Amino acid sequence: MKKLNLLNKVYLIILVLLILATAIKLWRYGGGSRYYYSASVTAPTTYPIHVLEAGFILSDGSDGNVKTEGVNDKAQRWGWGDFPETREREQLPVKLVLNYVSYREQRFYKDTIDLPAQLIDSIFKRSEKAGIRQSIYKTGNDVMGLNFLIGVANKGNVLIWLQGEKYERVLLKHKITAREPLAADLYYGKLLTKREYMKEVFSDLGDEVLKQITAGADKDANYIDSASNHLR
Template sequence: MNKILLPFLMSLFLLSCQEKGKIGQENFPYSVTTSAPSGYPIEVHLGFFTDDRNQLICGVSKTGIERSGWQWDGDEGGQGGSVIPAHIDLTYVAYAEKKFYHLDADLPKEKILEVFRKGYLTQSNEIGEDGKKIMVPAHYDILTVGMAPGGMVVIWLSGNKSRVEICRLQAKETFVDKDKFRPIPKSGETQEQFFDTKFKIAVPDSIQAEIEKNGIPFKLWDDYRIRYKYRFVVNPYDDKDKVTGVHNLQYSGEEDFITKQSDAEKYREQGIPYNVTVEFTKYFVNIIFDDRETISVFEELQEKHPGKPIDIVLTPTFMYEDIKVSVKCEQEEIKLQKYKMDGVYGG
């Protein structure tokens, strides 16, 4: 009897260990944050993630007004989980539009799992034989929910200098009684007065003026998500200074960090750059792009040269006092005028 029972119990034990191993491999802890397009503040009313059995995982971070931009992860607010989310239920207010929106949508669970499994490469503190920091595998650990006027919702997974879009969703306009939204109800205040007051307080003066003149640029945030095939072509000031890293943060909210020269020379399908940080042997520089100018130039070049890849050419002046920036497609090259140099460091 023991000769029969022992192998059977061993088989059960091995199967149990295998199942635990599988579960461990699918366990990717993450925190949840929120964001909004720069200058167009939002605030979460209620929100939560559930799994594919409709079991609650965690809430969507409710940490006050978000306004800093698609490119940044907001406050965590103590929310997070390790189960892959399959559904989101979310209600938020878009102060620039003076409207509440509600989203009730399934999430691409398999894509989220795939991105978690794939991970990315990040810099360690260990220095390799070539004098550079060694790149090591890492997993994404922040899930960010971006909300905008018009009901646009975008979800990203973020890590250190790496961010990837998971999906773009569409919320519907809804009604929420402002007294059920406010922490403390304000007697005698109408819904319209609530929105007018919040608009004046939360929305920057410059954005208020733009809305009054041109309306809310609903199309702009989807324009951010249009992918162009481009690369950065960096010309060091002299042969002694080599490019050691290119960090590209995009207006779409995605980002990547490239350290291999061979990878930096490849064209990539990506949104227009928000900023690029280029690391040289002795210096590193940071350039911030103007979204409207860059979109206009890219659209013009793609219309004239359909399907052709684009180079963003960076040319330093003496001692990196300035970087000249132009956009080139085939033989046509257009100089950018509205970018900003955010400092040159090193020496």
């Protein structure tokens, strides 16, 4: 009988531990605070950039994806991001990690930017009721969510919009101080000099863009105060 009672206690302890583990897993997953959203980078045509790193740090400490195909393929237009798509619901972002190089300025920029987490959370919480969620592509079927657009303007200025159906909100404006590149930044198949690196990563710039830059197009532009094309 004593052995049976001891065995029951062991089973009870195991059951309690399993319940606690499940509860912790559900708490960490935070199902009620996960949403569908997409994110991408935009830059002015006459201020081409190459993004070395772009991503979110989410509220649970995990990494979030930010698309950079458009700008890195040198197909950027200010205010237009990549095609919105997502894989799954995720926690909301609290920081943006951004590392890029500007061709026109011949400078490197890197920073981890704090996002207005409470504002973002409040917008997402009311987004369904407010009717501002937009269609986002997800394999199998489209889902409803919001879109982060990260505008990398000239002179190290960064502008972040949150966009939805007939909705757009400027979340923040931030300025990054230029820096000297590290050796790791200049690795592109092999270690290059700064001049070689610039030539390599921007080798696919179109002739028309180069002509505009040479002619001084938009040299006094202040893109940080301009609008996106979302509501036009």
